[in-house]
Amino acid sequence: MQTQDHNGTDEVHAKRARRKQARPGELLAAALDLFVEKGFAATRAEEVAAHAGVSKGTLFLYFQSKEELFKAVVRETLAGRFETWSIEIKLFEGSTADMLRYAMNEWWKHLGATKASGISKLMMSEACNFPELAEFYHQEVIVPGQKLIETILQRGIDQGEFTVTDMRYAVLGVMAPMVFLINWKHSLGMCTGLNYPIDPDQFINNQLQIMLQGLVKRTP
Amino acid sequence: MQTQDHNGTDEVHAKRARRKQARPGELLAAALDLFVEKGFAATRAEEVAAHAGVSKGTLFLYFQSKEELFKAVVRETLAGRFETWSIEIKLFEGSTADMLRYAMNEWWKHLGATKASGISKLMMSEACNFPELAEFYHQEVIVPGQKLIETILQRGIDQGEFTVTDMRYAVLGVMAPMVFLINWKHSLGMCTGLNYPIDPDQFINNQLQIMLQGLVKRTP
Amino acid sequence: MQTQDHNGTDEVHAKRARRKQARPGELLAAALDLFVEKGFAATRAEEVAAHAGVSKGTLFLYFQSKEELFKAVVRETLAGRFETWSIEIKLFEGSTADMLRYAMNEWWKHLGATKASGISKLMMSEACNFPELAEFYHQEVIVPGQKLIETILQRGIDQGEFTVTDMRYAVLGVMAPMVFLINWKHSLGMCTGLNYPIDPDQFINNQLQIMLQGLVKRTP
Amino acid sequence: MQTQDHNGTDEVHAKRARRKQARPGELLAAALDLFVEKGFAATRAEEVAAHAGVSKGTLFLYFQSKEELFKAVVRETLAGRFETWSIEIKLFEGSTADMLRYAMNEWWKHLGATKASGISKLMMSEACNFPELAEFYHQEVIVPGQKLIETILQRGIDQGEFTVTDMRYAVLGVMAPMVFLINWKHSLGMCTGLNYPIDPDQFINNQLQIMLQGLVKRTP
DNA sequence: CATGAATGAGTGTTCATTCAT
DNA sequence: GATGAATGAACACTCATTCAT
Incomplete structure (x- = not known):
């Protein structure tokens, strides 16, 4: 020695x-x-x-x-995600409907489909046990995500493409189905025996269709 | 004697x-x-x-x-509701848009706003670890709920009010925001310090507005 | 009232x-x-x-x-069993080999085959936990049983039919297989899946054959 | 390093x-x-x-x-013995009567006299409640033990020394007293106050005498 | 630094026993 | 006397955490 x-x-x-x-x-x-x-x-x-x-x-x-391990996992996994997207969005050319479509599909490809999306389910169950983490998650993920969505919607309004009554809830309306999708994927969607698969692409496309056009028949 | x-x-x-x-x-x-x-x-x-x-x-x-206790809780607080609603829906008179509006508000009043709505978050966390409970929940709650939504949407189609491309995903599109709402309420929404309140009525109304009319501006 | x-x-x-x-x-x-x-x-x-x-x-x-219930069961079940047999034996006419054969078959019919024989297994397991009961069982069952056997063997000796080296152990030699039989019956013999049935009559007859004639070939 | x-x-x-x-x-x-x-x-x-x-x-x-602990105890203390004995028996030279005598005395010395013999009593009480243990014990202990006895008796027959009417019950006839002996030792024999000691050597020797020669007087 | 043997508090469930009715 | 709802001590087994090596 x-x-x-x-x-x-x-x-x-x-x-x-x-x-x-x-x-x-x-x-x-x-x-x-x-x-x-x-x-x-x-x-x-x-x-x-x-x-x-x-x-x-x-x-x-x-x-x-x-518990510390858990906190570290959440913090580590979510370190700086949304910056790139924010830039990408600003450079996007085309209709805002296409932009929204693009954004949601990108989100699925780069986040929803990855392991990181499992954090959402985790936070859901453990938020109450780890309030600091919840706050961290909110600041690092929810807020930037909402800002991104807001940017898109605002562009739609500004360009005369979209009608939005209440921005805050419109943002939630876009966010909600995506959160639902990843949470389902990591919980009930994982249970073998349920035989109730949700195809994410179909789900997203359908969601876009509804969000954009609405259910009510348009009189042409 | x-x-x-x-x-x-x-x-x-x-x-x-x-x-x-x-x-x-x-x-x-x-x-x-x-x-x-x-x-x-x-x-x-x-x-x-x-x-x-x-x-x-x-x-x-x-x-x-x-586990049996849990199942009993689910049966007691959730599974029993759908029969009543199913009947109520059948007797409803008015436009299907109004029916959907009515249904979602009723759902919030009698389920979403009650403690019972917390079960959804619960299932999210425990589904993988208690597959039997997951299946039970799926059969007793998810399936009946989806049937109800489908009934409404189908009425909209039949009466020429709604356009639906894919019924299965349209149902999910209605369900997703409601599930999001209650899950949020019982997880991040509960954490004090977040200061990000979601008003359920506003959320639901906005959601209805988007779902029915869509985000895209209509040319009158 | x-x-x-x-x-x-x-x-x-x-x-x-x-x-x-x-x-x-x-x-x-x-x-x-x-x-x-x-x-x-x-x-x-x-x-x-x-x-x-x-x-x-x-x-x-x-x-x-x-515990008191258990004690009462043992006491109750074993109340005065051997007196009748003792008299019966005294009145028996025929060879002592036949008498032994008769006694063992009677014992099986009236005790071994009945529920009461289960007490033996019980005492085996619980003797150490209920010493007073063990003593009671010894006095009420073992001792009278041994006396009965001794009476028979003694008759065999007296009439020149039997050879007995040590009376005490000869008695035990008669008793042992019978005790084994009922204990087996109420323990391993009861386990389904073992597929190892012991036919009591065959067991007793074989035992008699061995006890009386021995295994060693006789040169006639 | x-x-x-x-x-x-x-x-x-x-x-x-x-x-x-x-x-x-x-x-x-x-x-x-x-x-x-x-x-x-x-x-x-x-x-x-x-x-x-x-x-x-x-x-x-x-x-x-x-349960696994129990099985391990059985394996360790009982199941392992039979192989050695089986070999020992095959190498034995002398009359089969002597072999039987030798076997029973060896059994007592190496098993009956040790704590391991208490397992027999144990199985008696627990067999019905733990069928898996019962089966394990049967396969690992009873069956090999019986095989050993059968080997000895068969040798006696083959060499013209023994007469055996029914092998299966003859084996039980050899086994029964030994099982009785150890069960007694660990139950009633343990209760102080009974004052009914059974000397194992005397018991075994007497048993051998009866088994080999029988009780019936031989006419020389 | 890394290991993995050892710990012991904690959990669902059972059952002899009590006692209000 | 008789009931059966309620009790709480007991027990097998798990797992986060420690610490001697």
Whole structure:
């Protein structure tokens, strides 16, 4: 050991450090998978550790408790998502209806279809137990998401394409079905035996159709 | 003597019966409160009993297991509603747009606004871990609810009022915002500090407006 | 009530008394059945009461506790069994081998085949928990049984038919297989799925054959 | 470093392994003691753990359930014996009468006299309530035991030493007294106050004498 | 740093026993 | 006397967390 201390410390430390830096990420990824699949309470700490390829003890070396792990998962997964979209939207050319269509399909492709969408279900169940997280989630996800939607709707109004009575609730009206879709996907939609599949593309397209044209027959 | 015995017995039985009949209701009420507040898994059987003012053992006198208790709660608070509504819908006179408006407002008044609506959030979190409950909920609540919506939409089509491209997804389109509304109410909406209140009536009215007329400006 | 007190008390009391006297017997019979079938611990007090056609509470009106009930069952079931046999044996005419054969078959018919034989298995399991009962059982059943066997063997010796090296162990040698038979019958023999039936008559006959003639080939 | 790490790890593993290897044995010993003393159902898992000097949780680290613990006890203390005996029997030289004598005395020395013999009584009481255990015991203990006896008797027949009318019941005839002996030892034989000691050696010798020669006087 | 053996508080459920009616 | 609703102690088993190695 002494001998090694002389010539290998730096190297070893580097390796260790690299490994140490990788660990939290691996643990967080494993935790996301499992929390989303089974919920917070039903996910065993040991299982998370195993999925990350480390031992039970190591998990607690990096996260004080299962609750802290959960918080870290939510924070980590949601770090800066909406900026890119915001820019993309500003550059979009075409009708606002197409923009909305585009935005919703993009959202599904890059968020709804990914594991990250499972966070929504998680927050739903655990919001009350982790109020700080709820607030964080609200600020980091809900608010930016709503801003994005508002931007789109406002463009529609400004360009004389859309009619919106109450912006705040119009935004919620766009958001609600998307939230429903991912929550369903990660809860009842996952239960085998239900045999009630929702095709996300069809769901989104239909939703767009209704939102844009409404159910009431138009007299041409 | 016989007469007296008879009278006496009946009286006793009556009191007993009254108590025995009251218990399940008290337990169900307590269970609903706690399940909604803390989730199914996180609610301890003893706690439910305590809230109902009885001991742990008594709970199991009336419900075979925690799962059965949950099912009873669902049956009691949700499953029973749909029959009445189904009849009410059939007797409704007026435009189908008005019918939808009426239905959604009634739904909010009698379900959404009550504690029972918290069960939806509950199912979201527990569906994967208790597949039997998920299936039960699907059969007893989701399916009847969707049938109701379908009946309304079909009436709209039949009377030449509505245009529906895909019935299945149209139904989901009606259902999604309502589910979102109650899930929000019992999760993020409950967290103090968020300061993001959703007024259910406004939400529903706006939703109706969008669903019926669409966002796209109509050329009169 | 007052009125009735005047002309009906005696009759009622008589009925009650009769019923009260019958109750313990019915309870003991039910308890014997269930204790033998399922063991002491696995038999629920309520079940015993139900089998006797009374309510749970009533059981504890007659027996202080489940343990007292058990003691009463054993005591009651074994009250005076061996006197009759003792007399019968004395009057028997024929070879002692025949007498032994007769005795063992009678024993099976009148004890081994009856529910009472289940007590043996019970005592086996519970002897250490109820030492007084063990002693009682020993005095009331084991000792008289052994005396009976000894009487038979002694007759065999006296008449020059049998050779016995050590009377005490010879007696045990006769007793052991019979005890084994009833214990097996009420334990492993009862388990469905074992598919290992022991026919008591064949068992007894074979046992007699071995006991009398031995396994070693006789040179005629 | 590698070398050191390796050495260090091995050392640690060795110590750990030694401890991990010792635990099951300690737990099995404790379990045997308690199961025999109090029965399967009446023995609390925590008590077994305490007797082994560990906590409740540790028991379940090594044995999946109480039933598995019991099976392990049976495997450890009983099931393993029969193979050795089977070989020993095959190598035996001498008369079959001597072989039987040898076998029964060996059985007593290595099984009957040990705590393991208490399992027989245990099975008697619990067979009906734990059918899986009963079947396991039957397959792992009864069947091999009977095979062993059959082998001996068959040798006696083959060498012209024994006469056996019905092999199956002859086997039971050898087995029955031995089972009786150990059951007695662990039940009534244990109750102080009975003052009815059975000397196992005398019992076995007498049993052999009767089994081999029979009670009926031989005319030389 | 990493491990995994050990812990012990916590949970659903059962059942002998009590006691108001 | 008789009932059966209510009790609460008990028990098998789980799992987040600790800590000696």
